[in-house]
Amino acid sequence: MTKKNAKAYWKENIKYVLILLVIWFLVSYGAGIIFKEALNEIKVAGxxxxxxxxxxxxxYVFVILIFVYVRLMNKLDKKYGYDE
Incomplete structure (x- = not known):
């Protein structure tokens, strides 16, 4: 693997991590704290x-994001030749 490919691999990995962290932040902080009042108007199972x-x-979202990250990284590994 060339240095250029390694750099592109790392850059794409960081992009995925940042996107997943933003999603987790929006769900945990946004839905649980900021938008709590609006969401409390909706009831689920009482x-x-x-x-x-x-x-x-x-x-739950955090656990799902872990599986999404694993899938994304498996695809990324194949793309850059790290899928041994």
Missing amino acids: FKLGFWFAQQGSM
Whole structure:
């Protein structure tokens, strides 16, 4: 692997990490704190949606984002020849 490919691989990896962190921030901080009042107008299984995101939703989203990251990195590894 050339130095140019390694740099492109790292740059794309950082892009994925930043995008996934922004999504996690929006879900955990945004839905659980900032937009809590608006989301509390919606009920899911008897619980207010803002409360649900603050208590459990952000954890579920975090676990899903881990699987998304693994999938993205597997594709990225294949693209740059690291898929051994």
